[in-house]
Amino acid sequence: MGSQYFSLFDMAICAVPALSIGLWQLVSVNREIRRDKQASRELPESAALPESAPLPERSGHPVRQHRLDDR
Numbered sequence: 001m002g003s004q005y006f007s008l009f010d011m012a013i014c015a016v017p018a019l020s021i022g023l024w025q026l027v028s029v030n031r032e033i034r035r036d037k038q039a040s041r042e043l044p045e046s047a048a049l050p051e052s053a054p055l056p057e058r059s060g061h062p063v064r065q066h067r068l069d070d071r
């Protein structure tokens with residue numbers, strides 16, 4: 001096998017798993033975001049937390065105190 005084909009084969013061995021894992025992570029994160037949005041839509045108004053209440057899974061900051069809470 002020539003050195004040109006060997007290098008292409010070597011790049012394919014490295015690139016295919018890396019791209020596969022990256023694609024799987026992208027699909028997984030998008031799926032989780034979609035589930036979170038769906039769960040927040042199904043949450044009844046009476047179960048909503050007040051604005052100043054800390055979220056249980058976060059660091060204890062009030063809701064919407066930081067930019068990342070608005071997502």
